[in-house]
Amino acid sequence: MFSSRVPSLVPNRWSQMLSAFPPRVDLTVSNPTLVGLPYPPDLLAPLADPRGMAYHPASAGLSSAREAVAQLYRAQGLPVSPEQILLTASTSESYSLLAKLLCEPGEGFLVPQPSYPLFEHLLRAESCQTFFYPLPEETGFRLDAARISLREGVKAVVVVQPNNPTGTVVPPGEREALVALCRQRGWALVADEVFWEFPLSESPRQSFAGNPHCLTFVLGGLSKLVGLPQLKVGWMVVSGPEELAGEAFSRLEFLADTYLSVATPTQEALPEILSRGLAVRQGIGERVKANLQLLKQELAAFPFLQLLEPEGGWSAVLRFPRVVSEEDLVCELLEKSGVALYPGFFFDFPHEGFLVVSLLVPPEHLAFGLTALGRTLEGKLASCAEPGS
Ligand SMILES: Cc1ncc(COP(=O)(O)O)c(C=O)c1O
Structure with a gap:
C-alpha cells in the first residue's frame, strides 16, 4: 500500500519512555519559542500589513x-x-x-x-x-x-x-x-x-x-x-x-x-x-553563550564529563566514560531524575559515549540536568570501582 520512501516508524526505547515519563527538565529543546526568551510583543505586527491582502x-x-x-x-x-x-x-x-x-x-x-x-x-x-x-x-x-x-x-x-x-x-x-x-x-x-x-x-x-x-x-x-x-x-x-x-x-x-x-x-x-528580530537573535546569542559558560562551571564538579568545545550553534556535546550505554543512561535519567538528554547515537557519532545538550534551555534547567547527569554517572563509576564488580 505505501511507498518505501516513508518508513513505518517504530519508536526507540527512549522515545517510548518520553510518553510514560514526561521530562521535568528537557535538555533536548531546540524550539526557541518555548524556553522563556524575551520576544518583542509586537514582533509579528508586520504580518497584518494590508499589502498581504x-x-x-x-x-x-x-x-x-x-x-x-x-x-x-x-x-x-x-x-x-x-x-x-x-x-x-x-x-x-x-x-x-x-x-x-x-x-x-x-x-x-x-x-x-x-x-x-x-x-x-x-x-x-x-x-x-x-x-x-x-x-x-x-x-x-x-x-x-x-x-x-x-x-x-x-x-x-x-x-x-x-x-x-x-x-x-x-x-x-x-x-x-x-x-x-x-x-x-x-x-x-x-x-x-x-x-x-x-x-x-x-x-x-x-x-x-x-x-x-x-x-x-x-x-x-x-x-x-x-x-x-x-x-x-x-x-x-x-x-x-x-x-x-x-x-x-x-x-x-x-x-x-x-x-x-x-x-x-x-x-x-x-x-x-x-x-x-535582531533583538531575538541577540537574546538567543546571549542565552547560548551564558549557558556554555554555565556548563563549563558545572562540569568542574564532574571531571569525568568532557565537553567538546563548540565553535557555534545551539548545542554542546559531552563525552562520558563508557560505564553505561547511551540508551541506558538517557532512560535512567528520564525515569529517575525527570531529565531528558539526547544520546549521541541519534546523531550517528562513531561510537558510544556521547550526549547532546541544548544550550537554548533556561539556565536553571541546565544546572539541574547536569547535576543529575553528573551524580548518576558518579554512582556508576563508584559501583564499577567496587571490588568484584
Ligand atoms: C542543521 C539544520 N538544518 C536545518 C534545520 C531545519 O531548519 P528549518 O526549521 O528551517 O527547516 C535544522 C533544525 O534544527 C538544523 O539543525
Missing part, C-alpha cells in the same frame, strides 16, 4: 523580501544580490527542492556524520540516497576533505557550519580542498548555515554564500536566525560559475513555482521582521 505569486519570492535577505549577507561583506536568493518555506523544503533539482532517483548527497539526523529522511522522501562522510573524531569532528570518499551516484556534498550538534565549522584550509573536490567531481556544494549567526568561539570561519568557484547553495532561514520557526520562511543563496548558477536558479524557480509555498503576508513582512 493582494496575491502576487512570485516563484522565487517577492523582490522586497529577497532584497532584505541579500542585505543580510552584504552586511557581512559577502557578494550576494537579490537575484541569487530563492525563498522557501523552510530549510527542510530547501533540501527537498535541491534533491529534486540535482538527483535522479537512486542518486544522492554526501552528508556529514555525526550531524543533523533529518537528512536521511528528507532524501529518502525524494527517492534519493544518503551517502556519509566522516567528521573524524581526531579532528574534533571537523571536516577533513581528504576523508570524503568518491562514491557512485553522488550529486552534492552537504556541509553544516556550525554543525548540529558538534558546533564545528569548516577549517579554513579544508574549504579550498572541498571546493576543489566539488569542481573536479562536478558535485554541487550545499552549505547549511542556519546557525551561522550564533558563534561561540573566536575561531576563524568563512561563509560559503556567494562562492563563485563551484555550484553552491547556502541555506538559511527564520527558524534559527530570529527564532521564529512558526513563520515558515527559509532561503537559498545560489552562486557558482555564472552560466551554471543561472541554469540552476531558473530550474529551482520552476520547481518553486509548482508549490508557491511561502505565504504572501510573511513575504511582505519579512524586511521588517528581520529588523525587529
Whole structure:
C-alpha cells in the first residue's frame, strides 16, 4: 500500500519512555519559542500589513523580501544580490527542492556524520540516497576533505557550519580542498548555515554564500536566525560559475513555482521582521553563550564529563566514560531524575559515549540536568570501582 520512501516508524526505547515519563527538565529543546526568551510583543505586527491582502505569486519570492535577505549577507561583506536568493518555506523544503533539482532517483548527497539526523529522511522522501562522510573524531569532528570518499551516484556534498550538534565549522584550509573536490567531481556544494549567526568561539570561519568557484547553495532561514520557526520562511543563496548558477536558479524557480509555498503576508513582512528580530537573535546569542559558560562551571564538579568545545550553534556535546550505554543512561535519567538528554547515537557519532545538550534551555534547567547527569554517572563509576564488580 505505501511507498518505501516513508518508513513505518517504530519508536526507540527512549522515545517510548518520553510518553510514560514526561521530562521535568528537557535538555533536548531546540524550539526557541518555548524556553522563556524575551520576544518583542509586537514582533509579528508586520504580518497584518494590508499589502498581504493582494496575491502576487512570485516563484522565487517577492523582490522586497529577497532584497532584505541579500542585505543580510552584504552586511557581512559577502557578494550576494537579490537575484541569487530563492525563498522557501523552510530549510527542510530547501533540501527537498535541491534533491529534486540535482538527483535522479537512486542518486544522492554526501552528508556529514555525526550531524543533523533529518537528512536521511528528507532524501529518502525524494527517492534519493544518503551517502556519509566522516567528521573524524581526531579532528574534533571537523571536516577533513581528504576523508570524503568518491562514491557512485553522488550529486552534492552537504556541509553544516556550525554543525548540529558538534558546533564545528569548516577549517579554513579544508574549504579550498572541498571546493576543489566539488569542481573536479562536478558535485554541487550545499552549505547549511542556519546557525551561522550564533558563534561561540573566536575561531576563524568563512561563509560559503556567494562562492563563485563551484555550484553552491547556502541555506538559511527564520527558524534559527530570529527564532521564529512558526513563520515558515527559509532561503537559498545560489552562486557558482555564472552560466551554471543561472541554469540552476531558473530550474529551482520552476520547481518553486509548482508549490508557491511561502505565504504572501510573511513575504511582505519579512524586511521588517528581520529588523525587529535582531533583538531575538541577540537574546538567543546571549542565552547560548551564558549557558556554555554555565556548563563549563558545572562540569568542574564532574571531571569525568568532557565537553567538546563548540565553535557555534545551539548545542554542546559531552563525552562520558563508557560505564553505561547511551540508551541506558538517557532512560535512567528520564525515569529517575525527570531529565531528558539526547544520546549521541541519534546523531550517528562513531561510537558510544556521547550526549547532546541544548544550550537554548533556561539556565536553571541546565544546572539541574547536569547535576543529575553528573551524580548518576558518579554512582556508576563508584559501583564499577567496587571490588568484584
Ligand atoms: C542543521 C539544520 N538544518 C536545518 C534545520 C531545519 O531548519 P528549518 O526549521 O528551517 O527547516 C535544522 C533544525 O534544527 C538544523 O539543525
